[in-house]
Amino acid sequence: IADMDLIFAYPNPAEDLLFIDYQSQELALAKLHDLQGRLLLEFDLERGMNHVSVDQFSAGLYLLSFSTAQERKCIKIQIE
Numbered sequence: 001i002a003d004m005d006l007i008f009a010y011p012n013p014a015e016d017l018l019f020i021d022y023q024s025q026e027l028a029l030a031k032l033h034d035l036q037g038r039l040l041l042e043f044d045l046e047r048g049m050n051h052v053s054v055d056q057f058s059a060g061l062y063l064l065s066f067s068t069a070q071e072r073k074c075i076k077i078q079i080e
Contacts, residue, residue: 004066004068004071004072004073006022006023006024007020007021007022007023007024007028007045007066007073008020008021009021009064009075009077012075012077012078013077013078013079013080014054014077014078014079014080015054015055015079015080016053016054016055017051017052017053017054017055018051018052018054018064018077019049019050019051020045020049020050020051020052021048021049021050022045022046022047022048022050023047023048024047024068025047026068026069026070027044027045027068027069028044028045028066028067028068029042029043029044029045029066029067029068030042030043030044030045030050030052030064030065030066031064031065031067032052032054032062032063032064032065032077033062033063033065034060034062034063035060035061035062035063040057040062045066054077054079057079058079059079059080060078060079061076061077061078061079062076062077062078062079063075063076063077064076064077
């Protein structure tokens with residue numbers, strides 16, 4: 001199983017908090033961008049449950065990307 005298969009982000013759409021469940025031992029970096037490509041958040045993922053506050057962002061679509069030394073994954077997140 002690839003490390004990126006061990007990442008789950010919910011709820012989607014999110015209002016106040018976005019939870020990220022990460023079950024790999026490898027270090028991972030998460031980034032939240034708007035659709036214009038601007039970096040809004042950047043944080044390290046801890047193994048287990050992570051959460052990030054998204055209530056400061058306007059309603060709309062965002063891109064949440066994850067990267068490790070070997071892999072990358074990007075998912076669309078709707079913020080309400």
